[in-house]
Amino acid sequence: MSVCGAARCRWIQTRSAVSLLQQNRTVRRHSTGAPESNVIREKLQAFPGGSIDLQKRQESGIAVLTVNNPARMNAFSGCMMLELEQRVCELETWTEGKAVVVKGAAGNFCSGSDLNAVRAIANPQDGMRMCEFMQNTLTRLLRLPLISMALVEGRALGGGAELTTACDFRLMTSDGVIQFVHKHMGLVPGWGGAARLVGIVGSQNALKLLSGAVKLDPDCGRQMGLVDEVLHCSSGEAETLAHAEQWLGPFIKGPAPVIQAIKKVVVSGRELPLEQALKTERNVFGTVWGGPANLQALALKPKHK
């Protein structure tokens, strides 16, 4: 667990989820005595290039997180992996936020990990360290108290395909492709993408997508349940983003604390055993019951026709 995440993430600190965080409380140490997470951080730092950009729009409550390395089809350099963690950290504490759109720069989503970095750390130990780091970050991305959407323009390959599964929704433009190319690289997903994919499309479909390294187009993606909507727009990135934000509209209408509470109860329902999920749901309920939005609604005596 990152120092940043442990200290600042109110949501993660207060909820009672089992799994990753408890696992991470025991700080594993490398033979040098340094915590394992620092070992991989230092290695990732050695691979610069690109950036992960975050734009928080206060008026709409929508943030746009851009994987930005167009010279390499938005592949993740080591520094970008580190930056992604920082950006997720920033989003964890954005109390006014409602949603985050994850996209790639210049009309492509993401071509996975930077093959130059991969070559340099192509040993099992570093591979597993890198995966642990990315799994942790992507799990935190998926657990954000914000509704998240992957906006897939162009290609989402390898780790890029895995990144799409760390969002609540996936929208694709008609030219989009999601492909778990790992098999062609002699790999399997390692950023948590296989586990999440099984959760989204079921084990039969996940097996087909991974073992066939299937080039998934938007319509097949919809049929399989991986893709929530296909956007047919042709006049560039800005218009595509505007369409995606419009699609989010009905889901993020209302006050941020209520939207965040909804996401929290869904995350606990998805991840926790029933008794713990029910407890979390009660606790989250307590944060909105008698709150400003609730009192306002009671005063208006709405009829839900």
Ligand SMILES: CCCC(=O)SCCNC(=O)CCNC(=O)[C@H](O)C(C)(C)COP(=O)(O)OP(=O)(O)OC[C@H]1O[C@@H](n2cnc3c(N)ncnc32)[C@H](O)[C@@H]1OP(=O)(O)O
């Ligand atoms: C657990 C994580 C596992 C992983 O993510 S493993 C990585 C999986 N990804 C890949 O193998 C992608 C390999 N790249 C490709 O297949 C093709 O480049 C791709 C994305 C289909 C684009 O093809 P084209 O449109 O023909 O463009 P191109 O090949 O000329 O690429 C433009 C420049 O981008 C570079 N690039 C693309 N994907 C990269 C990557 N993942 N790492 C490092 N560099 C990458 C590519 O080398 C080329 O650079 P340059 O112009 O030759 O300097």
